[in-house]
Amino acid sequence: MDTHKTTTEETLLGLLSLGPMSGYQMRNLMQDSTANFWRESYGRIYPALKRMKKAGLVELDKQASAGPRAKKVYRLTTTGQKRLRAWLGVPAQPLPNRNELLLKLFFGDRATPGTMAAQVLAWQQSYAADLKRYELQLAELEATHAKHPGLPFWRMTLRYGISEAIMVINWCADTMEELKSPPTRDKG
Amino acid sequence: MDTHKTTTEETLLGLLSLGPMSGYQMRNLMQDSTANFWRESYGRIYPALKRMKKAGLVELDKQASAGPRAKKVYRLTTTGQKRLRAWLGVPAQPLPNRNELLLKLFFGDRATPGTMAAQVLAWQQSYAADLKRYELQLAELEATHAKHPGLPFWRMTLRYGISEAIMVINWCADTMEELKSPPTRDKG
């Protein structure tokens, strides 16, 4: 079957609202922008574009060549624009996430001493690296898209990542502190 | 094929380390404890237990009855305990998460005025409810498992949820504030 209920199509509509582009370019753009909170693979992008064209949400821009593997630049139709706007108004649903560190920590009292402290430290370092990356990304964004109407919104999503990273780093610090203090049991 | 690379088996080992129980009970226990950061469905639990028994990681406790649908209480073997301990030491990997609010916000400048503010407000309210729930859970945990050696670890996972909720609530407040101020463009 080819009927998906996912947001892939709407995501692609959103990307096309920034200007006509090909499926390949959409994937690259996502890797440079939404990768931290949304990703789509070729295996979903190309079939989605096919469906969307059939449904009249997108259309082909003039093509340069015509071979079986020629680059296809898509563009939003009016229907597509309407659909995007409608979707933006549908309340976003929090998705159930998984966290492997918390899972291991939940069983922490079964681990040998020091194991969990090492886990939390590594986790903290990983988020510290993320934080650095987000801050670079933010500076670059301000510099290269200073005039773009999307900038305030892109900034908000980056600030989310920054807030999250800071939260995790602080939680790791607190947690490591507590892991140092002797647990509430007689024998270690 | 029946060879999974997921952490389902290790999760079940962890649960069994708290005491012998059935697959059904494992599911219930997860819903009351790890649901916020880890979940497993029957469709994964039962096949996993079968494999684990075959691999000698778990064994059956004495069964009350013997019908084809009799309750099966599993118990960790020494091999299973070792495997659990080993897994707890393997560095936890951050999993790529999705966030539908951030995705919509990324395309926020295509939305009609007020749309994004409404989205962010609803998100904030959803996390405020989570926060309340976590705080209740924490109080209940302290009361009912005061002496359990796992308590400090369970508390850490709950405090993560609390920190995250507070972070999101604050980010929503900041974001709504910024959405109010006129964006950097000449025409609204």
Next chain:
DNA sequence: GGTCTCATGTAAATAGTTACATGATTAT
């Protein structure tokens, strides 16, 4: 003409949930 990157597309593998079929146990 070679090689690198851009580019499309699909098949197969992997991951995970949900719905259903069935039966056992417990409380009323």
Next chain:
DNA sequence: ATAATCATGTAACTATTTACATGAGACC
């Protein structure tokens, strides 16, 4: 006895990634 709940198990469905096959265009 009957209903609710506890319980096992699997098939079908949904979701998603990865690997592969293919080819076009640009640059050297």
